[in-house]
Amino acid sequence: MISQRFIESIVGLFVLIAMLALLVLAFKVSGLTSFFPGKGFTVTAYFDDAGQLKIRAPVKIAGVQIGEVKRIELDPVTFKAIVTMRIYKKYNDIPDDSSASIMTAGLLGDNYITITPMYSQAFLAQGSQIQYTQPAIILEKLIGQFIYKLGNTDKEEQHEKP
Amino acid sequence: MIASITALGRLGINELREFGKAGILLYQVLCCQPNYRKSIPLTLQQVYMEGVLSLLIIIVSGLFIGMVVALQGYHTLAKFGAAQQLGPLVALSVTRELGPVVTAILFAGRAGSALTAEIGLMKATEQLSSMEMMAVDPIRQIISPRFWGGVFSMPLLTLVFNAMAIYGAYLVGVQWLGLDTGVFWSNMQDSVDFYADVINGIIKSVVFGIVVTWIAVYQGYNAKPTAAGIAIATTHSVVYASLAILGLDFILTAMMIRGW
Numbered sequence: 001m002i003s004q005r006f007i008e009s010i011v012g013l014f015v016l017i018a019m020l021a022l023l024v025l026a027f028k029v030s031g032l033t034s035f036f037p038g039k040g041f042t043v044t045a046y047f048d049d050a051g052q053l054k055i056r057a058p059v060k061i062a063g064v065q066i067g068e069v070k071r072i073e074l075d076p077v078t079f080k081a082i083v084t085m086r087i088y089k090k091y092n093d094i095p096d097d098s099s100a101s102i103m104t105a106g107l108l109g110d111n112y113i114t115i116t117p118m119y120s121q122a123f124l125a126q127g128s129q130i131q132y133t134q135p136a137i138i139l140e141k142l143i144g145q146f147i148y149k150l151g152n153t154d155k156e157e158q159h160e161k162p
Numbered sequence: 163m164i165a166s167i168t169a170l171g172r173l174g175i176n177e178l179r180e181f182g183k184a185g186i187l188l189y190q191v192l193c194c195q196p197n198y199r200k201s202i203p204l205t206l207q208q209v210y211m212e213g214v215l216s217l218l219i220i221i222v223s224g225l226f227i228g229m230v231v232a233l234q235g236y237h238t239l240a241k242f243g244a245a246q247q248l249g250p251l252v253a254l255s256v257t258r259e260l261g262p263v264v265t266a267i268l269f270a271g272r273a274g275s276a277l278t279a280e281i282g283l284m285k286a287t288e289q290l291s292s293m294e295m296m297a298v299d300p301i302r303q304i305i306s307p308r309f310w311g312g313v314f315s316m317p318l319l320t321l322v323f324n325a326m327a328i329y330g331a332y333l334v335g336v337q338w339l340g341l342d343t344g345v346f347w348s349n350m351q352d353s354v355d356f357y358a359d360v361i362n363g364i365i366k367s368v369v370f371g372i373v374v375t376w377i378a379v380y381q382g383y384n385a386k387p388t389a390a391g392i393a394i395a396t397t398h399s400v401v402y403a404s405l406a407i408l409g410l411d412f413i414l415t416a417m418m419i420r421g422w
Contacts, residue, residue, distance in 0.1 A: 021321040
C-alpha cells in the first residue's frame with residue numbers, strides 16, 4: 001500500500017506538469033505574449049511597405065538568423081511601417097550604415113528581413129535606426145505593373161500600324 | 163409479426179431503463195453530501211490511479227502522434243511550397259481535435275476499463291453490499307471518488323498530450339526536416355488563438371472526462387456479478403465510451419465552430 005503522503009506529492013507533481021504544459025500552450029504555441037524576452041538589443045527601421053511581415057519573423061544576414069521582428073507599427077505622421085527588431089547580443093558589430101530589406105522565402109513563402117552590411121566603423125546598438133531600407137516586394141503589384149506594361153505595348157503597336 | 167414488435171418494444175424499454183439507471187447514478191454522485199475530510203484523500207488516490215499512472219502512455223503517444231502528423235503534413239505541404247505552414251497545421255489539429263479525442267480514447271482504454279473491472283469485481287464479491295450492511299454508502303466511498311478523479315485527470319492529461327505532440331512536431335519539423343525555428347513558432351502563434359483553440363480543446367476534454375468516467379462507473383456498478391458479466395461490462399465500457407467520445411466530439415465541434 002502506497003502512503004497517502006507519497007500519493008499527494010505525486011498528484012501535486014502531476015498538476016504542476018499539466019500547468020507547465022498549459023503555460024507552454026499559452027505562451028509558446030498561441031503566443032499570448034512573449035513572456036521571456038531573450039538577451040539582445042532592439043533596432044528600428046522605417047519601411048514604405050511591410051507586406052506580409054509578421055511578428056517573430058527572422059532577421060538574417062547572408063541567410064543566417066541574427067534576430068527576430070519584435071513589433072510592427074504605423075508611424076502616424078509619415079504613414080510608414082516602423083519595424084522593431086531584436087538582434088541577438090553576440091552580433092554587436094553590424095555597421096550602422098547597413099541596409100535592411102524585406103524578402104520573401106520562395107514564391108508564396110513568408111517575409112523576413114535581410115540586413116546587408118556596409119563598411120561604417122560605427123556599429124548598430126540599442127535603439128539605433130537603420131537608415132536605408134527596401135520595402136517588401138508585393139507580387140500582386142508586380143503582376144499588375146507587368147500586365148499594364150503589356151497592355152501599353154499592345155496599344156503602341158496598334159498606333160504604329162495605320 | 164406482433165411478437166417482433168413486442169421484442170422491439172421490450173428492447174426499447176430496457177435501453178431506456180439503462181439510461182435512467184445511469185442518470186440516477188450520476189445524480190447520486192453529483193448530489194451526494196460531500197464529506198471533504200474523507201473524500202478528498204480518496205479522490206487524490208484515484209487521481210493517482212487514473213491520471214498519474216496514465217501519464218506514460220499519454221506522453222509517448224502524444225510525442226509520436228505529433229511526430230507523425232508533422233511528417234505527413236510536411237510531405238503534403240512541401241508539394242505546394244507551403245512547408246512553413248507546418249506549425250499551424252500541427253498545432254491546430256492537435257489542440258482542437260487530436261489532443262482531446264485521442265487522450266479520451268486512451269483514457270477510456272487505460273483507466274475506464276480498470277474502473278469498470280474494479281467496481282464490477284467489488285460487486286461480484288459482494289464488497290459493495292457488505293459496505294451497505296456496515297452503513298457505509300458505496301456511492302460516496304467508491305463511486306464518487308473514482309468519478310471525480312477521472313473528471314479531474316482528463317483535462318490535465320490533455321494538456322500534457324498537447325504539449326508533447328507539439329514538441330514532437332518541433333523535433334521532426336525543425337530538428338530533422340530543417341524548417342526555420344522562428345518561422346515554425348511565429349506561424350504557429352499567428353494562427354493559434356488561445357481561447358478559440360486551446361481553451362475550447364480543454365472544454366471538450368472536460369466533457370469527455372465526465373462521459374468516459376460516467377460510463378465506466380455505471381458499467382461497473384451495474385455489471386452482472388459473475389466473471390462473464392465483468393468481462394462484458396469492461397468491453398461495453400470501452401466500446402460505449404469510445405463511441406460517445408467520437409459522437410460528442412462532432413456535436414461539440416459543430417457548436418464551437420458556429421460560435422455556440
